Amino acid sequence: MRLPVGARATQVNGFFNAHKYLILRRISQLTILMLFMLGPLAGVWIIKGNLSASLFLETIPMSDPFVLLQSFVAGHIPETTALIGAAIVTLVYFGLGGRVFCSWVCPVNVITDLAHWLRRKLKIRTSTKLSPNIRWYLLLLSLVMPLITGTIIWEQVNPVSLLHRGLIFTMGLGWFLVAAIFMFDFLLVERGWCGHICPMGAFYNALGKKSIVRVDASSRDKCDKCMDCFAVCPEPQILKGPLFGADKGQSSLIDTGDCTNCGRCIDVCSEKVFEIKNRFTR
């Protein structure tokens, strides 16, 4: 009988090793959110603001380069604080992998991961076909529209900043948008939001195309084709080449901006095919 996804890895490597990156990611997402919420909730000001712009320990500014770029296109030259902040954030993701933002920081990821997990548990297989390139068109749109309207247009509806801001300040009717994304991912399109639509993901995708930290299918010769990694990967199309392309001379390094460095493939692999590598010393 076919074991559920990840069960074999738990048997062979133990529960912790089979969930290591998942647990670390949830801790990361929750810690970052809690640090932001501690201020308004408990008066402990470790970090102020939200993901769009913040101030860490009253000294280090951080700001989202995507939002700042929209602001720039809309015709505003930001103050130095915001520019330094954007430089810091850009450098971090340039090194760690752009979409590390998606899987280790973004609060919407928890919602869409839950939708995907429920899909698997309830064996919902129907999914409307949608081009994963929509995000690139939307990214283009979000960077061209400010030119016409003179306002930061995507931030009116961006669910990522909306959810994060809402949790720290007030959510209001923003919950409708969050619920809509959950239902969309749960019932309509598998990995619909993060894997197809989110222009913010596309921006960080572009930012991290050549990032230093990368997942490597270094022991791909040990792969037993159980396909568990394909089941959990948020962008499963990126696994094929590095895993099975050895005879075509394809590198085992998953070297694409699509990869979120979530490490879930490392978790669920009972044969320890994958590991996190630095692109230079691998």
Place this chain on the structure above:
Amino acid sequence: MAVAGVGLAAYTAKSSGLDARALRPPGALNGIDFLSACVRCGLCVEACPYDTLKLATLFEPVTTGTPFFEARSVPCEMCEDIPCQTACPTGAISPDLASIDDAKMGLAVLIDQENCLNYQGLRCDICYQVCPVMDEAITLDIRRNERTGHHAMFIPTVHSDACTGCGKCEQACPLEKEAIKVLPLEIAKGELGHHYRWGWKEKEKAGESLIGEMLELPHGLPSGDTK
């Protein structure tokens, strides 16, 4: 994608206009400039010691995520050090505002004269008393009370050059619903025709009347006589 773009533009256009009851923090850039500069981070909200500022949520009549306050509930306390301005990383709350007394968050308008107590000849004076720029932004102008015939009325009169739009008067108005309201400047202020000149100001500028002191106007008698 075009549909998404148009939809997004429509939603933006609809929510770009600031609700008449919502005021921006002191020093905020005007209208569309603010919407191009504000990244909706809430640093100003967290910097405000009086919980005056709030961030707009989805479908509120203020652009999503941007800071605003409602004078009737919590007005701006006009902090000397303007912490919201210091906290703003992008300059959406402009660093050009040097003193809080120069802020132009809105303009107080005594909008309901039929219910204002002072307009009935009473000495409420609360808006005048609470004004942080007392006797400059709101003065009490004396007028004869026609109803009693032998009393005075003290009419609260707002002066736009001194009013910062902080909203203290609106908050303090003792009526069930305030008679004095702080409105965004675009709504509160009129604008003179650009060709229009005030004769007496031009006279002062030129040092003499531009068209001669006394005008000889034709009397227009049917006989054609001018005298």
